[in-house]
Amino acid sequence: EEALRRWLAASALVRPGDAGGRVVLVGAPGHTTVPAVEALVRWAPGWFAERELAERRTLGLPPAVRAATVTGDRVAVTTLLDDADLPAEVTVLGPAPDEQHGSAPAGDRAVLLAPSGTDLARRLREAKALRSARKDPGRLVVRLDPRDPGA
Secondary structure (H helix, E strand, O other): OHHHHHHHHHHOOOOOHHHOOOOOOOOOOOOOOOHHHHHHHHOOHHHHHHHHHHHHHHHOOOOOOEEEEEEEOHHHHHHHHHHHOOOOOOEEEEEEEEOOEOOEOOEEEEEEEEOOHHHHHHHHHHHHHHHHHHOOOOOEEEEEOOOOOOO
């Protein structure tokens, strides 16, 4: 997706074909079709986006489902997940060790996937409020619909 976005942005800066403008993509495999390359050649970003969304619906991945990440100390993450009383339709991946990202120290991360973001947000907000009222120790960050749930 990011490659196609960059290719399209760069290609948009090229003068029109009737004025001598050309876009050349080098290094694309000749033995197989790469959807991002096909979308660039066809100049069809909408086609590519529809295809990606259909694949994500099939796999149950964002943006077809809502996502949240819970990152922090292991005890804080597991306690929040327990307090959130998540329904069966919420898929919880983790918690698993999370390497350091930027200035945040290493800790644990859980990724939550849910068909409804409203219910997920409410349950996580209530669990964080309970954690705050108890003055639970430990670092904890909750993000709804992060750009990259796995990072």
